[in-house]
Amino acid sequence: MRAALTLALALAASSASAQTVANIAAQRRCSTANVVGISRQLVDTQLCMFPGMFVNVAPHAGISLSESRLFTLAQAGTRDAMWAAARTTPLQINSMFRTLADQYVLYFSGACGLAARPGNSNHETGTAVDLANWSAAMRAMTSAGCRHPYPGTDDVHFDCPGSDRRADSVRAFQRLWNTNNPGDRIAEDGAYGPMTEARLSRSPAAGFARTGCDVTPPTPAYAATLLRVSCPAQATSGDRPVAYVEYRNTGTATWDTRNTRLGTTSPRDRRGAFYDTVNWLAPNRPTAVDSATAPGATGRFSFVLSIPDVSVPQTLADTYGLVQEGATWFGPADDVVRCEVLVRPRVIDAGAPLPDVVIAPPEDVPVDDVADASDDAGDGGDAGDASDDVADASDANDDAGEVGDDGYAEEFQGGCQCRAVPAPRAGHLGWVAVFALALRRRRRPRA
Numbered sequence: 001m002r003a004a005l006t007l008a009l010a011l012a013a014s015s016a017s018a019q020t021v022a023n024i025a026a027q028r029r030c031s032t033a034n035v036v037g038i039s040r041q042l043v044d045t046q047l048c049m050f051p052g053m054f055v056n057v058a059p060h061a062g063i064s065l066s067e068s069r070l071f072t073l074a075q076a077g078t079r080d081a082m083w084a085a086a087r088t089t090p091l092q093i094n095s096m097f098r099t100l101a102d103q104y105v106l107y108f109s110g111a112c113g114l115a116a117r118p119g120n121s122n123h124e125t126g127t128a129v130d131l132a133n134w135s136a137a138m139r140a141m142t143s144a145g146c147r148h149p150y151p152g153t154d155d156v157h158f159d160c161p162g163s164d165r166r167a168d169s170v171r172a173f174q175r176l177w178n179t180n181n182p183g184d185r186i187a188e189d190g191a192y193g194p195m196t197e198a199r200l201s202r203s204p205a206a207g208f209a210r211t212g213c214d215v216t217p218p219t220p221a222y223a224a225t226l227l228r229v230s231c232p233a234q235a236t237s238g239d240r241p242v243a244y245v246e247y248r249n250t251g252t253a254t255w256d257t258r259n260t261r262l263g264t265t266s267p268r269d270r271r272g273a274f275y276d277t278v279n280w281l282a283p284n285r286p287t288a289v290d291s292a293t294a295p296g297a298t299g300r301f302s303f304v305l306s307i308p309d310v311s312v313p314q315t316l317a318d319t320y321g322l323v324q325e326g327a328t329w330f331g332p333a334d335d336v337v338r339c340e341v342l343v344r345p346r347v348i349d350a351g352a353p354l355p356d357v358v359i360a361p362p363e364d365v366p367v368d369d370v371a372d373a374s375d376d377a378g379d380g381g382d383a384g385d386a387s388d389d390v391a392d393a394s395d396a397n398d399d400a401g402e403v404g405d406d407g408y409a410e411e412f413q414g415g416c417q418c419r420a421v422p423a424p425r426a427g428h429l430g431w432v433a434v435f436a437l438a439l440r441r442r443r444r445p446r447a
Contacts, residue, residue: 016432021101022201025108031286032102035071037207038176043071043211053165053317054080054126057096066094066132072158073097075126077161082129089140092132094156098123100173100192104200114154118200119192124169127162134158167191172224173200175212185218223251227298231339237346240276244302245320245337251330255293259325262286262301265334266319272319274339276306285367286320287312305341313344 024034047054055074058065060065063086065072074096085091098106103124106115127147131137134156142148167190174188177199186195190399217278224247230399231243245262249255264272264284271283280286286303293299308316319339320409322331 006117019205021104021205022108023274024205025105028109028111029441030106030109030111032098032105033069035099035101035105035205035333038203039071039099039103041176041207041211042101042169042172043073043097045052045176045214045244046099046168047174048211049172050165050168050214054097054169055212057082059094062090064090064092064229066092069400070095073126074160075162075165076144078127081141081146083136083162084144085140085146089096090133091137091141095123095130100124100169100200101203101205102171104197104422114150117192118165118168118197121166122159125162125165129158129160130156131158132156142230159327168221170196172212173203176208177203178218179210179212179214179412180208200234209228219250219252220330221253222330223327223328224248224299225250226332226336229337229339231377232305232316232341233262234344235305235307236344237307238302240279241265241307242302243305243339243409244300246300246333247322248298249295250264251294252295253324254295255289255324256297257288257290257292259288259327260293261288261323261325262317262320265321266336268329268334269322273316274305274341276304277290279304296414303340307341307343310345315340315341315342317341 019034021035021038027034043059053075055076056072057063057079058072060083062284063082070093072093080156082091098121100118103116103118103121104285104343106112107117116123118124131141134148138148141160146158148155148156148157149159170192171188171190174186174190174196178188181199184199186199227246227248229243229245232239232241235241261281262285264270264286269284272286274286275283280303281288287301289299291299317338319335320337320339321329321334323329329346
C-alpha cells in the first residue's frame, strides 16, 4: 500500500514538472502560480541582462501585497510615484511586474478578463500596477503622476512614470531559451513573433536547467567596435573632402563590399547632410566597406563629403552606423559616429585690376620700313633729328657692353647678383630709330 502511494506521488510530481506554459494556460485559471519557476528564471535573466533598470517598491510603509509571490520590481519613476501616493493613501497591490510567461498564461487562459498579448503589456515594463483599492487610491495615484487609462474596462490598472521596456522582457526569454536550446536558437531581437511564441508555449513551467546568465551569449554574426573617425573640422562650400570610418570586425561573418555598408542614422536612412551625387551609393548610404574584412580584421569605409552652399558660416553634421543590407544594423549606437564640419561660404572674387598691356615690338623691322619712316618725317631738320636718334641708339647699344653666348650682357647691375636686362640686338636698331622719331614729332609744339 505504501509503495503504491509513493509511486503515485512520484508520478504526480513528474507530471507537474513536465507541464509546459501552454498546459498551464489551458487550465483556464486566473493565476500565474504554476509558472513561478520559469518566471523567476526570467526575472533573474532580465536583471542580469539589464542591470539597474528595476528597483523594488516593497516592502515600504503604506504598501501591502495581495500575495507574497508577487514581483515588486518597478522602474524608479514608478516606485517614486507609488511611494508618494502611499504617504496619503494605503495601496493594496494585486499585480505589478510580470514576466513574458506570466503574461502568456493570463492572455491565453482568458480567466482574468482584459489582458494584453505577451510582449505588449505595460506590466512587462515595470510601470504598471493593479490596485485592489483603486477607487480609494485614485486621487493619490493621479496626483503622484500615474494615469488611469482604462476606466470601466480595467479599473484596477494604473500606468506610472517610466520608459517602454517591453522588448527587454522578450529578450530575456529569448536568451533563456537559447541558453538551454543551443540547437534551436532564435533571434534575440526583442520582437515577440510566431517563433518566440512557439518556444514560450512549450517551455517548462517549472523552469529550465540553466538561467540565461549561466553562459556567455554567443558572438553574433555581425558586430563591430569603432576604431577611428576621420572628418574635416572645417571646409568651404563646394569642397569635396574625403572622410573615413574604421571599425574592427568583432562578429563571425566576413564583411563584403556589396552589402556591408555605412548608413545615415538619427534617424536611420535619412538623406545625408553631405550627400555626394557622384561618390555616394544613395542619399542614405555613403559607402560600402573598402575591401572584404574578415572577423578580427579592420575595415575602412571611405567616402566623399559634398560641402553644401551656405551664406554664413555654420556647423553641419551627419551621423552614421553600420548596416548589413537585408540582415541587420549593427555596431556602436546610432549617435556615436558623428561627422561635424564648420562650413564657410565661398569666397567670391570681385575682380582685380587688369595689368598694363605692353605690346612687344617685332623682333626685326625691315630696312625699307626705316626708310619710309624717314620720308614721313618731313623736312631735312626732321630727317636730321631722326638720324641723331639713330646715332643715339647706336651709342646706347655700344654702352650696353659685350653680349655673351646666351644673349645677355655679361655685366651685372648693382649688387644683387641678378642678370642685367638683355641688351638690344643689333637688328633692333631700325625699330629704335622709328620709335625715337615718333616721340620727337609728338613733342614738337604746333606752329
